[in-house]
Amino acid sequence: MPLPEQADRRRELVARLLAQKAAPQGVIPIPRDGSPLACSHEQRRIWLAQQSDPTAAPNVTLGVRLTGPLDLARLAGTFTALIARHEALHTIYTLVDGEPYQTIRPGLPAPFEFADLSGLPEADREPTALALARTASAEHFPVTSGPLMRLTVYRISPSEHRLFLVCHHIAADGGSLAIVADDLAALYSGTEPPAPSVQYADYAAWSAERSARRLPERLPYWAERLRGLPPPLFGGKPAETAARSGATRMIRVERETVDRLRRVADSPATPFVALCAAYAVLLQRMTGHRDLNVGIVSASRTRRELESVVGTFVNMIPLRVALPAGQTFAALLTRVRETAAGALANEIPFDTLVSKAGIPRIPGIHPVFQASFIHREDPKPPADWNGLTAEVWDHEVDDATLDLTLSATPRGDQYELAFTGRLARFSPAEIRALPATFATLLTELAETR
Structure with missing residues (x-):
């Protein structure tokens, strides 16, 4: 195909994909009555893999270096608000007739920990924080009871802190942690981001129906x-x-x-x-x-x-x-x-x-x-x-x-x-x-x- 024609075809494809993304017949909220909800294929894959090998789906992690006067109490409240904002972060998982289901639990705690390393020799503080973060990244979260996320703050000095967030992969992926980072910053700064129009359980129901429809072809x-x-x-x-x-x-x-x-x-x-x-x-x-x-x-x-x-x-x-x-x-x-x-x-x-x-x-x-x-x-x-x-x-x-x-x-x-x-x-x-x-x-x- 000549190059100009290839370019035209690509532009046509991009326009079609953008139109599909904006089309009205998309993800819609499903009823919430407290009963278990279907898992997505992605959650099911992680659940099944970890039944035979608990290390099969590594946790996802986020690290932020903060310089300046950090208000720890304010950050703890911010983290609690973050967990409440996203249903996937306060959801647990149970088996029903051999299949994993998710149950949204609004009261799930938001584990927040603080480690003051400022008393160590200056040369040892950053390496110690990294070593502790690597150990924390391997934490095994109980998916049947939660919580599935933990935020730890390592104090390097009064004006230097390292934030380290660890989350079970069944609750978030790398792209989600970018959203989490933005939300944490906004909430800490006193700005309430617009609430998501749908939550992950809505996506799970929508994607299951879409996959079943597409599978035969x-x-x-x-x-x-x-x-x-x-x-x-x-x-x-x-x-x-x-x-x-x-x-x-x-x-x-x-x-x-x-x-x-x-x-x-x-x-x-x-x-x-x-x-x-x-x-x-x-x-x-x-x-x-x-x-x-x-x-x-x-x-x-x-x-x-x-x-x-x-x-x-x-x-x-x-x-x-x-x-x-x-x-x-x-x-x-x-x-x-x-x-x-x-x-x-x-x-x-x-x-x-x-x-x-x-x-x-x-x-x-x-x-x-x-x-x-x-x-x-x-x-x-x-x-x-x-x-x-x-x-x-x-x-x-x-x-x-x-x-x-x-x-x-x-x-x-x-x-x-x-x-x-x-x-x-x-x-x-x-x-x-x-x-x-x-x-x-x-x-x-x-x-x-």
Whole structure:
């Protein structure tokens, strides 16, 4: 298709998607009478995964560095108001006839803790706060009784504090924590944000109906696409259950390197496609496999009314990519772009895909894919905290649900590339070497034609 015609088609697609997002027949509130409500597919997947392995869905975390006179009592009241504002943060989960259901509990407590580290030697305060945060990130929240979120404040000095929020993944995802951060800042500053027009339980009911309607037309795509699955990427032996721990190592590369990578093909690829294709090359070189499945993340906030809703919206989608010998990187970019478009157009909940598409299960091995790629948006600056200076507090959390995950995050003129490897599969030395190896590969591929 000529490039001008491609551009016209893309503009048409974007306009259609925006129109769908704004269409009136969307998510509507369902009755609340105190009885259990259906879980979403995303919640059900997390619940079922944790029945066999409590570490299968790591908590989500948020760190904020605050400089200035922090009012602790005011912050505690703010956190209580935040929990009350979002139903997903005061919901518990129970089994009914073998299926998980959610029950909204308005009186659920809002755990708020304070640790004063200002008495430690100055050089030890920040490392101690980071170590305590890493330990807190692994907290096991009781989903049957709650609460499912905890906020801890680490005092570094009278004018320096670190806020660390940990939440069970069944109640929130990374996108939701961005909403939480904005709401915390607004509420602390005395501003009441507009109330969400719907809550997560409304989305759960709507998405279940939508998935049931779409399944018959989309399931054949996956049955065909995943026929004859390749063997597990990093070996077929189950990893030790206790060895869910991982290690994370990262590197920053210039955005220009990624831009050159995108331009290898005749039609420039998106950063997501370019980095995902390069990751597939890395996996092929690591394992020798030329038939790969890589998991990508889809956030199901397809409706405008869901943009301020806290909950778990993340679905995992497999990309099956062939890397035949002699294939150029330009051809691989096209293949990944087409495969991603087909997968997203036929998206169904991952647990449904596994159960309905006849996917064979191997105990201790993640089904369909064992490696994932996550492309994040450029993080926006923290919201205003009423006179306090707020910055992102970077904290390294080494939860390894899959054997290997690459996360790519744009940071100004650079890309932050983080590899998290499962220590049951990789040695610490192997994980330490991956970022530099990948950065070298990016430069190599960006120079190909």
